[in-house]
Amino acid sequence: MGEQLVETRELSKTYGNVRAVDRVSLTVWRGEVYGFLGPNGAGKTTTLRMLAGLVTPTGGVATVHGDRPGSPRALARTGVLIEAPRFYPYLSGRDNLRVVARYAGVGDRRVEEALETVDLAGRGDDRYAGYSLGMKQRLGVAAALLKDPELLILDEPTNGLDPAGMRDMRALLRDLGGRGHTVLLSSHLLGEVQQLCDRVGVISGGRLLAESTVDDLLGQTGLLVRAEPAEKAREVLEHLAGAGNVAVADGSFRLRTGPEQAGRVSRALADADVTLTELRPLERSLEEVFLEMTETERMGR
Amino acid sequence: MTASFNAELLKLRKRPATWILLGVVLGLTQLFGYWLPYSSWLTSDQNFQTQGLNPQAVLAGTLPGELVPTSLGGFPVFAGALALILGALAAGSEYGWGTLQTALTQRPTRLAVYGGKLLALAASTLAIVAAVFAVNAAVAGAIATVESRALDYPSVADLARGIGSGWLILGMWAGLGALLGFAFRGVALPIGLGVVWVLGVENLVSAVAGSLLTSLQPLRDVLPGVNAGSLVWALAPGGGSTGEAPPGVTDAVAGGRATVGLALYVIAFAAAGATLVRRRDVA
Numbered sequence: 001m002g003e004q005l006v007e008t009r010e011l012s013k014t015y016g017n018v019r020a021v022d023r024v025s026l027t028v029w030r031g032e033v034y035g036f037l038g039p040n041g042a043g044k045t046t047t048l049r050m051l052a053g054l055v056t057p058t059g060g061v062a063t064v065h066g067d068r069p070g071s072p073r074a075l076a077r078t079g080v081l082i083e084a085p086r087f088y089p090y091l092s093g094r095d096n097l098r099v100v101a102r103y104a105g106v107g108d109r110r111v112e113e114a115l116e117t118v119d120l121a122g123r124g125d126d127r128y129a130g131y132s133l134g135m136k137q138r139l140g141v142a143a144a145l146l147k148d149p150e151l152l153i154l155d156e157p158t159n160g161l162d163p164a165g166m167r168d169m170r171a172l173l174r175d176l177g178g179r180g181h182t183v184l185l186s187s188h189l190l191g192e193v194q195q196l197c198d199r200v201g202v203i204s205g206g207r208l209l210a211e212s213t214v215d216d217l218l219g220q221t222g223l224l225v226r227a228e229p230a231e232k233a234r235e236v237l238e239h240l241a242g243a244g245n246v247a248v249a250d251g252s253f254r255l256r257t258g259p260e261q262a263g264r265v266s267r268a269l270a271d272a273d274v275t276l277t278e279l280r281p282l283e284r285s286l287e288e289v290f291l292e293m294t295e296t297e298r299m300g301r
Numbered sequence: 302m303t304a305s306f307n308a309e310l311l312k313l314r315k316r317p318a319t320w321i322l323l324g325v326v327l328g329l330t331q332l333f334g335y336w337l338p339y340s341s342w343l344t345s346d347q348n349f350q351t352q353g354l355n356p357q358a359v360l361a362g363t364l365p366g367e368l369v370p371t372s373l374g375g376f377p378v379f380a381g382a383l384a385l386i387l388g389a390l391a392a393g394s395e396y397g398w399g400t401l402q403t404a405l406t407q408r409p410t411r412l413a414v415y416g417g418k419l420l421a422l423a424a425s426t427l428a429i430v431a432a433v434f435a436v437n438a439a440v441a442g443a444i445a446t447v448e449s450r451a452l453d454y455p456s457v458a459d460l461a462r463g464i465g466s467g468w469l470i471l472g473m474w475a476g477l478g479a480l481l482g483f484a485f486r487g488v489a490l491p492i493g494l495g496v497v498w499v500l501g502v503e504n505l506v507s508a509v510a511g512s513l514l515t516s517l518q519p520l521r522d523v524l525p526g527v528n529a530g531s532l533v534w535a536l537a538p539g540g541g542s543t544g545e546a547p548p549g550v551t552d553a554v555a556g557g558r559a560t561v562g563l564a565l566y567v568i569a570f571a572a573a574g575a576t577l578v579r580r581r582d583v584a
Contacts, residue, residue: 086399
């Protein structure tokens, strides 16, 4: 699959008696947009903090760009925005980026480019304390982009953004992914993750419940069929798929079968002189899958 | 560390609190070192006979020849407290605003970020000392001119010794402020505790050790403020030509020992802060 930019093996963090992150093993490959999902308190931010070198693991190992998280070599190629953006309130947005640029060892020219990228160039001289939540968030992304990093670790980057800002942020992240940047993104907005990410990891209670492509995670759960007359249609479908694999809901039938069976279903209904009015794959949303997984995990605890 | 130093300098230079503290140091130094003594000199007929002070000695304290002791007179107390506030602000604010996370996720190591901050504080305290000496030199020269006295400034060596001593004193207090800022991960508690220590505890211990409980003198002699006051005393024994040592200036410790003591405090504060920054999680 290419080069691993982030890898954790059995990564754990314990605070007193609380195991915030419990043996998490995940991999982020070069060039992918990886969604890191989990409910509040699941351990997402703690995991990302460990990957940024801000928090020391109590167990397991992690590498970023093949180096120890927080090492200068790893940080030089990684842009980080964790939780809320953190800047100096008495400085302007531009001066804040200049401070970050000095730490990062990049020139002020990159400051202007980053401000342009997040559409803050016109407000760059305003004091950060006067910025709206959305502007602060955009400045945080600008700071993460200053080094033109190969890897971006972004924790809830759309927090505080209005719908237009969220759309712009999605476009920016898609653009970054398209230009070969690797993005590790945590978000509560599952629709956003579904649109943006190549692969996702689902964490709950500190444990990684699943890691796969979005398509694999969603799976293909069956077919939805509407047909008339309903009784006749039911007989045909039960004969075709087995009685236990046909459910009726809202005047439609749900077949537990693969989408490749759609042709057979259509032909069987037509042969039985049943009028087919709707036939489509049943897709679960990422939100449904996520809630199902995390609820199951929560009930199991 | 150069990258961190540049970033820290930019932050300190653009921070209003830095300039306010500089203004307060300059203002208080002027007030107690020049304006009040010179006002007293100008109205000596009404003032000095009743206080038993020699008006000529008071005027001498405002002239160029006394530039070093007059400039350093307030360092053990108010300038030290203000330097401690500067250090606490520079370190503690990073936690209050959460900006330590921003600094630590760029490129430098934790120790490089920390070292850059200490260097920037050192540069800032040196600038404050230099500004105090420059303004005081100008005011002393003006008074000498008005009073038709000689513009008899200290030698370059004496000035360098004075500036170096002032830098060591303010650097030590700023280092303590930074250590407290890192230890308590904030601003309010470090400033509160630090100022109580500088202005209260040190003076109380000195007073008790000097009169009621002389067995406390060994403890008194290792206090940072006492060593700062002793270093100033060493530069102008007895308070210089005025014969009145300012508050906090004391002969408790010899000058050489005070210098070594202050340097050890600087190293100890820096090392303790480095341990905290390197080991602790940043949430």
